Amino acid sequence: MKRIGILTSGGDAPGMNAAVRAVTKTAIHHGLGVVGIRYGYAGLVAGDFVTLTAENVDHMISAGGTFLYSARYPEFAQKEVQEKGVEQLKKHDIDTVIVIGGDGSYHGALALTRLGINSIGLPGTIDNDIPYTEYTIGLDTACNTAMQAIDRIRDTASSHHRVFVVNVMGRNCGDIAMRVGLASGADAIVVPERSYDIKAIAERLKRGFKDGKDNGIIILAEGVMDAADFRAELLKYGEFDCRANVIGHMQRGGAPTVTDRINATKMGNYAVKLLLDGKGGLAVGMENGKLETHDILDLFDEKHASEESLIDINEEMTK
Numbered sequence: 001m002k003r004i005g006i007l008t009s010g011g012d013a014p015g016m017n018a019a020v021r022a023v024t025k026t027a028i029h030h031g032l033g034v035v036g037i038r039y040g041y042a043g044l045v046a047g048d049f050v051t052l053t054a055e056n057v058d059h060m061i062s063a064g065g066t067f068l069y070s071a072r073y074p075e076f077a078q079k080e081v082q083e084k085g086v087e088q089l090k091k092h093d094i095d096t097v098i099v100i101g102g103d104g105s106y107h108g109a110l111a112l113t114r115l116g117i118n119s120i121g122l123p124g125t126i127d128n129d130i131p132y133t134e135y136t137i138g139l140d141t142a143c144n145t146a147m148q149a150i151d152r153i154r155d156t157a158s159s160h161h162r163v164f165v166v167n168v169m170g171r172n173c174g175d176i177a178m179r180v181g182l183a184s185g186a187d188a189i190v191v192p193e194r195s196y197d198i199k200a201i202a203e204r205l206k207r208g209f210k211d212g213k214d215n216g217i218i219i220l221a222e223g224v225m226d227a228a229d230f231r232a233e234l235l236k237y238g239e240f241d242c243r244a245n246v247i248g249h250m251q252r253g254g255a256p257t258v259t260d261r262i263n264a265t266k267m268g269n270y271a272v273k274l275l276l277d278g279k280g281g282l283a284v285g286m287e288n289g290k291l292e293t294h295d296i297l298d299l300f301d302e303k304h305a306s307e308e309s310l311i312d313i314n315e316e317m318t319k
């Protein structure tokens with residue numbers, strides 16, 4: 001093994017840079033070179049490579065986004081395009097690759113492994129929608145950002161006896177909504193994983209106001225429906241002063257939290273060790289707080305298991 005190539009792909013997530021830094025510093029410690037591949041698989045095929053040194057990644061632990069940039073490049077699903085990528089890697093003496101991204105990106109890592117370039121996938125997405133892992137890099141920062149925004153929304157909601165329907169990210173996965181909903185004391189958490197009764201939610205809000213509450217907060221996962229549409233539905237069952245709010249892309253940015261920095265660093269360090277052991281075609285995940293691996297192929301038939309008990313706890317605590 002000579003040189004590791006590393007790329008970030010799909011949506012950016014806070015902590016991706018911390019993982020790149022960990023890979024670089026660990027690899028250098030073991031006498032290996034590291035090459036940053038810019039713009040995901042598009043940059044791989046174009047040969048957009050930069051040498052990474054301990055010095056140029058050093059401060060990256062605190063930087064949000066991805067300094068290697070990301071790209072959507074669907075062409076990489078084609079075998080002849082993948083082969084072009086492999087040619088570029090060989091030309092630059094790169095014989096292993098670490099991919100930080102979502103499950104789409106893992107397809108590329110598996111393809112490279114099958115073409116003789118051992119590759120490891122690290123879960124980099126705020127959505128926490130990857131099978132066989134309870135955590136993805138960026139999840140914690142996104143949840144904290146959303147929670148802080150909701151705390152502020154509650155201040156204004158309370159001042160006007162208002163209800164807010166707050167849309168949080170996560171695509172078809174309700175994990176951000178479940179965590180943020182519980183952490184911000186929401187009156188209801190609405191996610192794609194569970195059916196919901198909008199009339200019951202309206203009744204609960206009415207009871208709350210009657211009993212002296214001065215605000216109502218509903219956390220709506222983006223995979224369910226638009227916040228404005230949910231608001232319109234809700235208003236059919238009660239006359240509230242109600243606003244819809246979409247927190248949006250601010251959830252993707254910002255300096256990573258301690259949890260994201262530590263987990264990204266552990267995962268990057270672990271990925272280099274897997275490559276040193278001659279492993280490839282594996283996805284790194286976290287189960288019960290411990291790092292594990294699974295064959296990437298196994299992930300494609302599996303669904304991510306959400307911690308749905310968070311919703312049960314929230315329901316038990318709301319009248």
Ligand code: ATP
Pocket residue numbers: 009010011012040041042071072073074075076077078101102103104105106107108111124125126127
């Ligand atoms: P996120 O969850 O943040 O969107 P993702 O990795 O799932 O991340 P995708 O857009 O699905 O995002 O995939 C990222 C990139 O991975 C694609 O633009 C493409 O370059 C590559 N990719 C996706 N599917 C495949 C595939 N079947 N074969 C090879 N490469 C793929």
